[in-house]
Amino acid sequence: MTLHDLGWNKKFQKAFDSLSLKRCVPARLIRDNKISYGALTEGGEEYEVVMSGKVYHEAASDAELPAVGDWVALELSKAAKEGKVEKTDECENMIRARLPRQTCFSRKTPGKSTEEQVIAANVSVVVIVTDAGPDFNPRRMERYFMLVRRSGAKAVVLMNKSDLFPREQNEEAAAMIRELSDEADVHITSAKENDGLEVLQQYLTPGVSVTLVGSSGVGKSTLVNQLLGEEFQWTSDVNELTGKGRHTTTARELIPLQGGGILIDNPGIREVQMWTDEQTLRESFLDVEALASHCKFHDCKHGNDAGCAIRTAVESGDLDPGRYESYLKLDEEIEKLEQRQKKRRMISERRAKRDHRVKARNLADRIELEKEDRPDWR
Numbered sequence: 081m082t083l084h085d086l087g088w089n090k091k092f093q094k095a096f097d098s099l100s101l102k103r104c105v106p107a108r109l110i111r112d113n114k115i116s117y118g119a120l121t122e123g124g125e126e127y128e129v130v131m132s133g134k135v136y137h138e139a140a141s142d143a144e145l146p147a148v149g150d151w152v153a154l155e156l157s158k159a160a161k162e163g164k165v166e167k168t169d170e171c172e173n174m175i176r177a178r179l180p181r182q183t184c185f186s187r188k189t190p191g192k193s194t195e196e197q198v199i200a201a202n203v204s205v206v207v208i209v210t211d212a213g214p215d216f217n218p219r220r221m222e223r224y225f226m227l228v229r230r231s232g233a234k235a236v237v238l239m240n241k242s243d244l245f246p247r248e249q250n251e252e253a254a255a256m257i258r259e260l261s262d263e264a265d266v267h268i269t270s271a272k273e274n275d276g277l278e279v280l281q282q283y284l285t286p287g288v289s290v291t292l293v294g295s296s297g298v299g300k301s302t303l304v305n306q307l308l309g310e311e312f313q314w315t316s317d318v319n320e321l322t323g324k325g326r327h328t329t330t331a332r333e334l335i336p337l338q339g340g341g342i343l344i345d346n347p348g349i350r351e352v353q354m355w356t357d358e359q360t361l362r363e364s365f366l367d368v369e370a371l372a373s374h375c376k377f378h379d380c381k382h383g384n385d386a387g388c389a390i391r392t393a394v395e396s397g398d399l400d401p402g403r404y405e406s407y408l409k410l411d412e413e414i415e416k417l418e419q420r421q422k423k424r425r426m427i428s429e430r431r432a433k434r435d436h437r438v439k440a441r442n443l444a445d446r447i448e449l450e451k452e453d454r455p456d457w458r
């Protein structure tokens with residue numbers, strides 16, 4: 081397995097070279113174990129690694145800490161380099177730097193928190209799986225589009241389970257989704273019958289990382305199984321002693337596919353929630369925003385306000401009422417998000433410090449971190 085098979089490219093190489101970290105090698109993070117990470121290096125070697133205190137210090141927020149999909153400069157322990165010690169026994173393999181992300185797929189942390197959490201870094205294509213039946217929801221799709229746009233990745237929508245619905249229904253649903261976004265590709269598929277999946281090959285080119293999102297039960301696992309084909313048998317190759325598949329979790333979280341492309345799949349991605357900001361909201365509703373500039377009052381709430389250009393457009397049929405409602409709701413949501421964000425910032429900062437101090441298991445780094453937390457401590 082070469083670095084390129086894992087998604088390495090010229091930009092990453094340049095960033096890596098400019099660090100001049102002579103003792104480091106490039107590695108891609110494939111798993112976040114809370115205390116440590118799983119990392120792959122050239123040749124597909126997997127190591128357990130921790131971040132240095134410096135990496136921790138330089139991260140201004142949780143979102144800037146290394147995450148699954150990130151490329152890092154990794155300094156392997158002497159023992160690991162010589163292949164003497166079981167690679168996962170000792171955690172002396174140290175992340176010295178995180179390379180700048182080319183894309184960043186993030187979400188709101190589950191629960192009430194408003195912290196941003198990176199679900200996968202350096203993913204180029206996000207496949208949103210839905211169907212033309214019970215799961216069909218253009219408003220939810222708009223949210224997904226915002227999330228994907230914000231990440232910098234390309235959005236691809238699959239109207240899956242096409243075998244269950246009449247052709248016209250699938251096509252109508254696809255057309256409606258196409259209208260919501262100029263950038264997204266929309267395809268009709270049946271994962272179960274392996275129908276229409278060949279379109280995915282155009283995205284699964286060497287070095288391109290792809291991930292799947294969508295409601296529970298829309299067919300993501302079925303799709304993954306189809307994409308993996310024979311390779312999926314990996315995970316059933318269970319080691320009797322450890323109970324783990326021979327390729328363990330690697331086979332689940334970052335899978336270089338035979339025909340090219342890298343599939344990134346983890347539970348965090350599966351339960352993706354909307355995380356957004358005001359700017360993205362505005363970008364997604366440029367047409368509605370343009371109308372808003374014609375409202376009579378500067379602080380128009382676009383409800384029953386006199387001279388509201390948006391409401392006028394809805395009444396005259398120029399603006400889809402659903403889109404209008406969606407615009408109002410999203411606005412509200414972001415307002416609440418910002419309020420919660422303010423309240424929780426203090427708490428989350430403290431918690432992040434505690435959590436990530438655990439990550440810096442190197443003693444010297446720990447002492448530095450402790451000193452910083454307790455200035456009176458010697």
Ligand SMILES: Nc1nc2c(ncn2[C@@H]2O[C@H](COP(=O)(O)OP(=O)(O)OP(=O)(O)O)[C@@H](O)[C@H]2O)c(=O)[nH]1
Pocket residue numbers: 240241242243244269270271272273294295296297298299300301302303350
């Ligand atoms: N008829 C039909 N059924 C499908 C299709 N794709 C998946 N299914 C079925 O839908 C059910 C759910 O599929 P999964 O692949 O487990 O769905 P998922 O999106 O991975 O669900 P989570 O793991 O909960 O996120 C299974 O019974 C599949 O066999 C399809 O294209 N057509």
Ligand SMILES: [Zn+2]
Pocket residue numbers: 372375376380381382383385387388389390391
């Ligand atoms: Zn208005």
